Amino acid sequence: AQKVTQAQTEISVVEKEDVTLDCVYETRDTTYYLFWYKQPPSGELVFLIRRNSFDEQNEISGRYSWNFQKSTSSFNFTITASQVVDSAVYFCALSEASGAQKLVFGQGTRLTINP
Amino acid sequence: DSGVTQTPKHLITATGQRVTLRCSPRSGDLSVYWYQQSLDQGLQFLIQYYNGEERAKGNILERFSAQQFPDLHSELNLSSLELGDSALYFCASSVTPGGAENEQFFGPGTRLTVL
Numbered sequence: 001a002q003k004v005t006q007a008q009t010e011i012s013v014v015e016k017e018d019v020t021l022d023c024v025y026e027t028r029d030t031t032y033y034l035f036w037y038k039q040p041p042s043g044e045l046v047f048l049i050r051r052n053s054f055d056e057q058n059e060i061s062g063r064y065s066w067n068f069q070k071s072t073s074s075f076n077f078t079i080t081a082s083q084v085v086d087s088a089v090y091f092c093a094l095s096e097a098s099g100a101q102k103l104v105f106g107q108g109t110r111l112t113i114n115p
Numbered sequence: 116d117s118g119v120t121q122t123p124k125h126l127i128t129a130t131g132q133r134v135t136l137r138c139s140p141r142s143g144d145l146s147v148y149w150y151q152q153s154l155d156q157g158l159q160f161l162i163q164y165y166n167g168e169e170r171a172k173g174n175i176l177e178r179f180s181a182q183q184f185p186d187l188h189s190e191l192n193l194s195s196l197e198l199g200d201s202a203l204y205f206c207a208s209s210v211t212p213g214g215a216e217n218e219q220f221f222g223p224g225t226r227l228t229v230l
Binding site: 037043044045046047050091099100101102103104105106107108 | 117148150157158159160163170171173203205207209218219220221222223224226
């Protein structure tokens with residue numbers, strides 16, 4: 001069965017600090033997708049990134065970067081120079097690459113950026 | 116705005132009642148997923164429909180049912196409601212359940228409160 005673990009329940013940092021959110025996953029599939037979603041206080045789920053299991057290149061998008069390491073089954077998310085607007089709950093998710101492709105979510109990490 | 120619409124935004128009802136949540140997928144998306152976000156269970160997959168047919172079931176209670184109509188909108192029916200059914204219910208849509216088009220776009224959610 002697929003499983004996603006986000007061991008950090010809550011993180012609180014001061015604005016402009018860098019912060020890394022950890023995500024560890026379990027799957028028997030050789031091909032799968034990994035995702036990060038952001039849930040701001042307003043409640044909607046905002047897609048941030050999707051990663052194919054065959055693509056282990058790290059990705060950077062502005063202040064956001066993702067580190068995918070298949071060897072350790074991890075897909076960590078780093079926010080550089082954090083801002084108050086980054087405060088949200090962040091979810092890591094895993095999907096099989098065939099069939100229903102339902103998302104299996106981690107428990108989420110609540111990130112608070114203090115001014 | 117993801118292009119996925121959900122109505123109503125909020126729903127307050129009493130135990131034992133029945134409610135219907137509605138979802139309209141993004142234009143062109145054939146697949147609809149329902150997820151439940153509760154405090155104790157986190158975000159979990161309920162059911163998926165693809166082009167009108169049920170494709171996959173997750174942890175969906177027997178008191179819950181869903182369907183996808185010919186115009187591709189979907190409804191999630193929750194009956195004999197219990198306090199524990201209070202949650203945020205998300206609908207997501209994607210182009211197809213297979214291949215590279217795996218990104219699921221989430222609606223704003225329906226917050227159900229059972230009193």
